[in-house]
Amino acid sequence: MRFFRQPECVCKPRRGDARVGGALRVAASACVLAAAAALAGCASAPSRFYTLSPGDASAPAAANPSLLIEVAPVDVPSQVAKNQLVVQRSATEVDVLEQERWASLPGDEIRRALSGDLTERLGTIDVYGSPHPDGVPVYRISVNVQRFESWPGSHALLDAVWSVRSLATQNVMTCRTTLSEPVGGGYASLVEGHRRAVAALSASIATGVRALAQLPPRAAGARATATVPCPAPTVAGAGGS
Numbered sequence: 001m002r003f004f005r006q007p008e009c010v011c012k013p014r015r016g017d018a019r020v021g022g023a024l025r026v027a028a029s030a031c032v033l034a035a036a037a038a039l040a041g042c043a044s045a046p047s048r049f050y051t052l053s054p055g056d057a058s059a060p061a062a063a064n065p066s067l068l069i070e071v072a073p074v075d076v077p078s079q080v081a082k083n084q085l086v087v088q089r090s091a092t093e094v095d096v097l098e099q100e101r102w103a104s105l106p107g108d109e110i111r112r113a114l115s116g117d118l119t120e121r122l123g124t125i126d127v128y129g130s131p132h133p134d135g136v137p138v139y140r141i142s143v144n145v146q147r148f149e150s151w152p153g154s155h156a157l158l159d160a161v162w163s164v165r166s167l168a169t170q171n172v173m174t175c176r177t178t179l180s181e182p183v184g185g186g187y188a189s190l191v192e193g194h195r196r197a198v199a200a201l202s203a204s205i206a207t208g209v210r211a212l213a214q215l216p217p218r219a220a221g222a223r224a225t226a227t228v229p230c231p232a233p234t235v236a237g238a239g240g241s
Contacts, residue, residue, distance in 0.1 A: 050085070050191040051103040052113040052198055065124040067213055068138045070167075072128060074111040076145040081105060085187060087150045100187045106148060110198055114143065117202035122209060138167045139209050143201075147178075148194075156181045156193030160201060164208040171215055173208045175230035177201050207231040 080086045085100040102109055115126040118141070132138060147159035158181075163174040179200050183193035211228045 045099050047099045047101050048187070049101050049103045050188070052109040052191070052195050053116055054113075054195075062119070062123045062125060065122075065136070067122065067124055067209070068127045068132055068136055069115075069118055069122065069124055069209065070128040070138060070140045071111055071115045071118065071126050072140065072142045074107045074114070074143045074145060076107045076110070076148050080148050081107060085150060085190070087152050087187075087190070097187070107145075110143070110145065110148075113195065113198045114141070114202050114205070117199055118206055118209075121202065121206040137213065139212060140165045140167060141205055141209070143205075150190045150194070151183075152187070152190060153185050154183065156183055156190055156197055158194065158197035158201060162201070162205055162208075164205060164212055166212050166215075169215070169217070171212055171228065173212060173228045173230065175204070175208065177204050177233070204231045 079094070082096070083101045083105060085097045085102065087095050087097060089095055104112075115128075118124070119126055127138065141162065141164055143160050143162045145158065145160045147157055149157040151157070157179070159176075159178045161174070161176045163172055165172040177200075179197040181193040181196045181200075183189040208228070208231060211231075215228070
């Protein structure tokens with residue numbers, strides 16, 4: 001941290017000088033300008049905020065959906081669970097960027113983006129934390145992010161274990177999806193890479209919800225024994241992990 005000492009202005013006009021008033025005013029102005037310049041050097045750069053959620057919805061909300069979803073809070077690794085962007089410098093070094101920040105914590109950003117994308121893909125409503133009518137099947141979606149890495153100028157990596165459970169039948173699908181999206185220079189490009197990865201993850205989860213929804217109803221008292229295969233892996237973008 002640098003400390004700036006305010007410049008000292010010493011004005012000692014000769015006694016009786018007719019220009020003493022003007023000299024004092026000029027000296028005072030010079031002091032003010034010098035102090036302002038010193039303080040400007042101490043000012044920090046403005047912060048920029050990023051989000052994974054699109055700014056507008058391209059489809060209207062479903063009125064009477066045939067199924068409902070519950071997108072639970074998303075777990076992310078503790079080293080990236082902060083408002084600052086954490087970028088990889090190497091396999092073992094990271095930089096925490098004070099001026100580049102998420103609009104909310106990364107887990108909240110991922111959950112909100114998944115919720116918005118899934119409701120649009122499935123024509124449904126996310127009822128997590130809200131009452132919902134009986135008789136409409138509900139599918140609970142849980143996501144545990146194993147890796148959430150940002151490699152500037154290279155790629156954005158998302159590695160997640162996720163599950164879809166039918167609350168009516170208790171049939172469950174548990175899968176793992178790893179995505180690596182190529183990115184250009186700049187932090188906005190990194191965020192866009194993560195947004196594409198979350199969208200691809202959402203597509204896999206939506207496929208899982210549809211697969212569970214197509215299973216026949218389970219007889220009363222029967223155990224949930226149906227096995228549903230995971231969706232085919234999404235082709236990852238270029239870039240290593």
